[in-house]
Amino acid sequence: DAGVTQSPTHLIKTRGQHVTLRCSPISGHKSVSWYQQVLGQGPQFIFQYYEKEERGRGNFPDRFSARQFPNYSSELNVNALLLGDSALYLCASSLVYKGLAGEYTGELFFGEGSRLTVL
Amino acid sequence: DQQVKQNSPSLSVQEGRISILNCDYTNSMFDYFLWYKKYPAEGPTFLISISSIKDKNEDGRFTVFLNKSAKHLSLHIVPSQPGDSAVYFCAASAGAGGTSYGKLTFGQGTILTVHP
Numbered sequence: 001d002a003g004v005t006q007s008p009t010h011l012i013k014t015r016g017q018h019v020t021l022r023c024s025p026i027s028g029h030k031s032v033s034w035y036q037q038v039l040g041q042g043p044q045f046i047f048q049y050y051e052k053e054e055r056g057r058g059n060f061p062d063r064f065s066a067r068q069f070p071n072y073s074s075e076l077n078v079n080a081l082l083l084g085d086s087a088l089y090l091c092a093s094s095l096v097y098k099g100l101a102g103e104y105t106g107e108l109f110f111g112e113g114s115r116l117t118v119l
Numbered sequence: 120d121q122q123v124k125q126n127s128p129s130l131s132v133q134e135g136r137i138s139i140l141n142c143d144y145t146n147s148m149f150d151y152f153l154w155y156k157k158y159p160a161e162g163p164t165f166l167i168s169i170s171s172i173k174d175k176n177e178d179g180r181f182t183v184f185l186n187k188s189a190k191h192l193s194l195h196i197v198p199s200q201p202g203d204s205a206v207y208f209c210a211a212s213a214g215a216g217g218t219s220y221g222k223l224t225f226g227q228g229t230i231l232t233v234h235p
Contacts, residue, residue, distance in 0.1 A: 004162070033221030042123075042208050042225030043163065056222045090162055094221055105221050107153060110162030 002027070004111035006091050012117045013081050021076045021114045025093030031055075031105050032074040034066055035090040037113070043090055049074055050096060050105075081118045088113040122146045123211050125226035133234055138196040140229050142209030145190065149211040153223065154183060154194045157206045166207075167194070199233045206230050 005024045013019050025032050031050040035043035048056040049068035063079045072093075078085055092108035124143045132138045140154075150171040155163035169176040169183045169192070176183050182195045196203055210223040 031221050033223075035225075040227070042125075042210075042227050043223075045222050045224070048221040050221075058222070092162075092221060107165040107168060108221055108223065109165065110155075112160065112162045 004091055004093050004109055006089075006111040006114050008114055009112065010115045010117075012119060014119050015081055015083060017081050017118075019078050019081060019116060021078075021089050021091075021116075023074045023076070023091030023093075023111060025072050025074070025091075026109055029093035029095055029109070030072050031094045031096050032068055032072065033092045033094070033108060034074070034076045035092065035110075036060075037088040037090055039087075046076070078116075083118050086116060086118045088115050120145075121227075122149075123209055123224050123226040125207075125209055125229050127229050128227070129230040129232070131232045131234065132199050134201055135198045138194075138199045138203065138231055138233065140194040140196075140207050140209075140231065142192050142194075142226055143190060144192075144211050146211070146213065146224070147190070148213040149224075151212045152183070152185060152192050153210045153212075154181075155208045155210060155225075156203075157208060157228070163208060196231075199231075201233045201235050204231055204233050 007022045033048040034046040037043040045058040047066040052068045066076045068074045090113045092110045094105040094108050153168040154166040157163045167178050167181045169185050185192045206228045208228045209226040
């Protein structure tokens with residue numbers, strides 16, 4: 001079975017440019033999350049989408065946006081790139097369960113990431 | 120504000136011995152904790168998780184212990200193998216016992232090296 005796939009794997013941009021990163025979740029997973037991992041740090045939560053709706057947003061500026069498509073794939077867009085946006089961008093998918101207290105997601109399955117370098 | 124902390128940047132152990140990786144958290148709303156392993160050029164891979172209603176969860180060579188009063192959890196790997204050499208991340212979430220719609224707060228990671 002295919003895991004979470006991300007594209008592109010590596011890309012180089014210059015300051016001020018725009019970038020679009022893409023993610024295809026594991027088949028059957030309807031929840032997709034995006035994380036930014038700066039060198040030497042743990043992944044930091046950016047967005048989470050479930051059933052094409054934004055369900056959570058981390059502490060990132062409005063230059064960061066995302067969306068989820070009917071097939072549950074997702075795009076992360078970053079405008080007006082800054083040098084500090086250089087990082088590994090990780091996409092993760094998960095199942096969503098319905099419990100007594102409501103819906104909750106299981107463990108996240110990560111893709112290999114998109115390495116963005118901003119010059 | 121670092122809500123999940125892994126204070127040891129690295130750990131080196133001999134093959135066959137026990138590896139103990141530690142993690143502290145500050146947010147009392149966290150109720151679900153996970154450990155991930157990451158190899159270079161790969162995404163993090165889920166290892167093991169524990170809900171706040173438990174204090175121990177075991178899966179093969181991996182055991183996670185949770186001490187809620189101390190806001191501390193640890194991952195024990197016994198016996199350690201050279202293939203376990205990787206970066207280990209502790210992560211936590213708040214809400215409904217799961218990963219709160221995929222929002223995890225990660226620690227900085229600990230580099231584990233297992234020597235043959």
